[in-house]
Amino acid sequence: MPAAPPATALPRPGAVPRPPTEAEARTDAYLASLRTAGPDRSRALRRFFLKLPKGGDLHNHLFGAVRTEYLIALAAGDGLCVDTATPTAVVPPCGPGTRPAADARDDRDFREAVLRAWSMYDFPPERSGHDHFFATFDKFGLVPALHPGKVLAEVADSVAAQHQLYLETMVNPASDRAEQLADEVGWDPDLPEMYSRLAAGGRLDQVAAEARRATDDAEAGFRTEARCGTDRSRPGCRLTVRYVYQAFRGESRERVFTELALGMRLAETDPRFLAVNLVQPEDGPVALADYTVQMRMVRFLHTVYPRAHVTLHAGELRADPVDPEDLRFHIREAVDIAGTERVGHGVDLRHEDDWQRTARTMAARQTAVEVPFTSNAQILGVRGAAHPFDTYRAYGVPVVLATDDPGVSRTDISHEYQYAAETYGLTYPELKDLARASLQYAFLPGDSLWQGNPTRDGYRPVAACAGQLPGSGRAPGAECRALLGASAKAAVQWREEAASVSFERTFGRVAAGRAVPSA
Incomplete structure (x- = not known):
């Protein structure tokens, strides 16, 4: 990818709009000491980032996540x-x-x-890993398809081992039935008419019922494999897991539309499903030719299913072999036409027309960008200063770190956080707020523990829980307990804060000259 147009003069990216607490400052001092540590530096950094509480993974493909x-x-x-x-x-x-x-x-x-x-x-x-990366899925795909429950148990354990509390993973149950229905109905550019034909006679409902049954079976297999509810339950049983339905953007228009409709229907009728996404290479011939049409599909279906969330792979592109014209609008159309609530990758931002306006729009709407550094480097060859990570943060766009396909990429979320810290010079409070963002911009239902726009104003607790966060020395009062009981999102955010208190207590002692934490 050729060099992106330079950003105009910007403030320090991602500056934390709050003073660090004493515990955060001590933990940051320990992290700073590791940057100049001796021969044990690598192990000590790995230990720090492995134990760092890292919220949730919001951009994760289940079958690509397993070892x-x-x-x-x-x-x-x-x-x-x-x-x-x-x-x-x-x-x-x-x-x-x-x-x-x-x-x-x-x-x-x-x-x-x-x-x-x-x-x-x-x-x-x-070498460019683009073609090799995407080719892996057809090679191993039969294996996880036979064991979705076992794969989920394995992935859940790996996420829990990374000190994360939440996972939104992409799946596509009953996609073969959705494709069959799409082929029967055929394409109609009149999207309301197309939808009416899909839904006629309850046919889309029947596919959704099959998807729910497949998910029931997978989750039963997960519970059996992970021994959930027994005294030998595996760590993954404690993880909060939800699903994003993935539609294949390289398929025919009728198939893409039908899979999107199925995903949105599930997101409104099954609490395990929260959102839809479009997957497969964004630079594939069909994906490029139909990009704007697909954005319009999402926009229309969101009028039918307004409670379904949307997150879209957009801007996962490089100039070679893509025509420069295709670098000019993908993120913008995902935001402006499809109304996506999160952008996956967003790597080609500074190649787009009027990208500054798109960045400002994303910041104003709190449209988060999901950043998997290792995936971006392997597939697109984009890393370091060529990556728009700092640009997004400078414009106030919420950023969350993610893994994408950690099994294929042979990475984990701890590596992604360590890469961010070492490449962009992040402090511990900035890392902590990245972890908070991964829960703030999750699609998990319920009111947030945080008020306002945290990316702009900092993470300030809502009035009900002000002064009562873990580590404050005060037990949560009745209003705060009511929030935590009613909101799945706030409950997980509270657990993240408690984990951060424990983490800071451990590593803050090191900065104060006490014992080094064990591996």
Whole structure:
């Protein structure tokens, strides 16, 4: 991607509009000391960022989030085969040109070949990973599709291990039935008429019912695998999980519209589903040709389902091989036409026409941008100063850190926070507010613990809980308890604040010259 147009002179990005507390200052002093630490610096930084409470992950694809090693183990256990030419997981029997996936247990070279094919393992960092990254999903896709509950249990455990409390993960149950319905109905540019034909005779409701049943089965499998409700429950059982329905933007217009309609219907009728998103490469030929049409689909369907939330991959583009014309409007149209409440990636911001206006609009609407640094580097080759992270923050756009497909990318959210701190010089209070933002801009229902516009005004508790946050020494009063009892969002935010108090107590002691926290 060529250099983006330079930003005009801007204030210090993301300046915290509040003085740090004494505990925050001590913790920040410890973090600063690690920047000049000795040979143990790497381990100490990793320990700090692993233990840092990090709110939630709002941009996460379930099947791309699971460890590749776990997928290989599942494939072996199922007796699946690997087509050696591609290499792609296929159903048995293992005939000519295939090998049993179980061979990866003992054959190291074969195992590493599968790891390379199914993830970014050992991928040369100097090469563009775009095509390889997106090709992995078709290669391993059969495996998680057979075990959605087990995959959810594995991913939930990994998120909990990262000291996160909440996960919005992207799934697409019953998408095959949605595609079948779309093919039967066909495309109609008259969107109200198109929707009427989909909904006629309860056909869309039938697909939604199938999606709910598939989700019921997956969650039952999760609870069994994670042993939830027993005295041996796994950490993932404590995680709050909700779903974003993903529609495939590379499909025909009727399929994209039908999947969006299904996702929005679920978001209004099933509390486990909160929002819709459009996935697949944004630079694919159909995705590019139909981009504006798809934004109009979202806008129309939001009039039918006004309570459904919307978050959209937008601006996940680079100039090569995309025509420069396609870099000029994607984020703007996601915001202005589709009315998205969050933008996924948003990397090409400064290549867009009048991008400053788009940034100001996002700031005014509190339209957050979801930033997965490792994914942006691997797919687009965008990192460091070329990334618009500081630009968004300077304009007051809410920013949340995310992982995207951590299993494929072989990363985790702790690495994303550490990268942000080291690359952009973030202080501990700034990191803490990034974690708070990941819950503030989550679609979890209920009133927030914070008032006003936190990105502009800082994280100030609502009147009901003022002076009563964890660590204040005061127990929450009746009004605060009522808020926490009525709001799923405020309840998770409260848990994040309590975790931060514990974290600051631990690492603040180090800054005060006391014992180093254990790994």
